Every structure is written in structure tokens, then in C-alpha cells.
Amino acid sequence: MTTTLTETRRPQKAADRERQRHSRGTARRRNWIGGLAGWLWLAIVAVPLYWTLITSLKVQSRYYASNPLVPSSDPTLDNYRLVIESDFVRYFVNSVVVTAGAVVPAVLFSFMAAYAIVRGWRMRVLRAMNGLFLMGLAIPLQATVIPVYLIIIKLHLYDSLPALILPSIAFAIPLSVLVLTNFIRDVPKELFDSMKVDGATEWTTLWRLAAPLTRPAILTVTIFNALTIWNGFLLPLVLTQSPERRTLPLALWTFQGQYGVNVPAVLAAVVLTTLPVLVLYAFGRRQLLSGLTAGFSR
Secondary structure, eight states: OHHHHHHHHHHHHHHHHHHHHHHHHHHHHHHHHHHHHHHHHHHHHHHHHHHHHHHTTSOHHHHTTSOTTSOOSSOOOHHHHHHIIIIIHHHHHHHHHHHHHHHHHHHHHHHHHHHHHHHTTTSHHHHHHHHHHHHHHTSOGGGGHHHHHHHHHHTTOTTSSHHHHHHHHHHHHHHHHHHHHHHHHTSOHHHHHHHHHTTOOHHHHIIIIIHHHTHHHHHHHHHHHHHHHHTOOHHHHHHOOSGGGOOHHHHGGGGBOSSOBOHHHHHHHHHHHHHHHHHHHHHHHHHHHHHHHHHHHO
8 A cells, every 4th residue: 555655656746846847947938038028129229229329429411321320430519519509408498397387286186186086985076076087098188189279279378388387287187196096095094094093184194194105106107297298299389389488399390491300410409308307317216216115015
């Protein structure tokens, strides 16, 4: 009887070892495929960045006669000088004003609305408001350009920076409320109850409890909305007219003539437009990572 059990266990152990070897081989194969895909994606992302950088250092007269992927033998900064002399500082200030003026109110209002929806879910009005915010996600910006244009005309705000800020706030709120609502729902209800027992008001609970615990979501929503508004092109194109109200994406048209495009100057403007985002990420990377770590540790 003992011999039979031993003989039965040996094939089972051999089968288990075979399965482990097969799973290890499959995992190695999957890792190899994933690594190859990662390097391929890196090349897809890096090649356009490399082409943008080297082209911005080329002379317009030699751009079409040279290999696009070969750096210039005599790089020049004349394209950057041309961009800076073409009212780049004014366009940069306009973009900063529009981005900050839209992101800060949108995130604050979305955070307070998300808190009210989560804490007062039993109220029919708040449930209806949540439904309206969700409906806002289904309406694309392109479908509302004409109504927004007519509203801005009626408000006598056409060709001004508030004409860009107000619609940007409206279109940033629905997604922000959705993300923040789902994040606030993950906060344990006992924490809110303990704050209420200690005599804290809803306003105190909002800023002393909900805000620190939802910091990762607030940072994520802020960064996403800032990038979207910073790169916005349609609203500045439709709602502004004078060169003094242009933002950086719309200012790229400055280097487009009737019969051609100054490609190196356009790409130099693209590099200068991207630099502020990279600098902000370099300085805010630690705070962003600490916020994400706090969210995971909770």
C-alpha cells in the first residue's frame, strides 16, 4: 500500500515540476515580448522628439535639401531668436493666464461638488446634479462651438481672455467631478463620522479630512486639465481675433505664410511651448509622487 502511494505521488510531483517549467518559460516569453514592445514604443515616441529638436536648429533654406533625421553641420539658434522676437512672451503670458484662470476655479468647484455629491447622496437634487455632470462627458467641445460663440458674443466678451477661461472651466468640470467623486467615495465613512462627533462642520471636514486624503486625485485632475487647456487650439481660434489675445498653440500660425511654412521656426516654437510643462514636471515630480504614495498607503 505504501509503495502504491509513493508511486502515485512521484508522477504528481513530476507533473507539478513540468507545469512550473512551462509557466516559467511562458513568463519569460511574455516578458521578452513586453520588453520588445516597450522598446518599440520608446522608439516611436523618441524619434519625433529627436526630429523636432534637430530641425529647430536648422536653417529654413537648407531644410528641404537635407536629410530630415541628420543633424545640421552648422546648428543655429536663429529660429529661437525669431520666435522670441515674434511676441512669444505675450503669447506665453496669455497661455499662463488662461490655464491658471481656468484650472484653479474648475478644480475647486469640482472638488466641492464631488464632496457634496458623496456626502449628500440621498438628496434627490444632488443625484440629479451628478447626472448632469455625467451627461457633460458625452458632449464634445466641437459640438458646442457655435452655441459657445453666440453666448460669448451676447456677453460682450469676444476677443478677450475671459472668453477662453469661462468655456474651459465648463468643459473641465464634468471629468474632474467624476474622478474626484469616485476617489472621495473610497474614504472610509467612519472618518467622516468621527469628525462629525468631534464637532467639525462640513466645511472643516472638507478641507481638513477630504482634501488631504484626495490629494493624488486633485493633482491628477489639475495636471490633466492644465495640459488640455494649455494645448487648446479650437477655442482660441474661434473666440479670439486680435494677435494680442493669441495663446501659444494659436501663435504657431504666425510662421505660416501664403506660399509656405517656416518649419524650423514652427518646431522651435513647439520646443519653447513644451519647455514650461517639462520644467513644472521637474519641480513638481516629488510632490506628485508623494501624493500618489499617500493615496496608495491609505
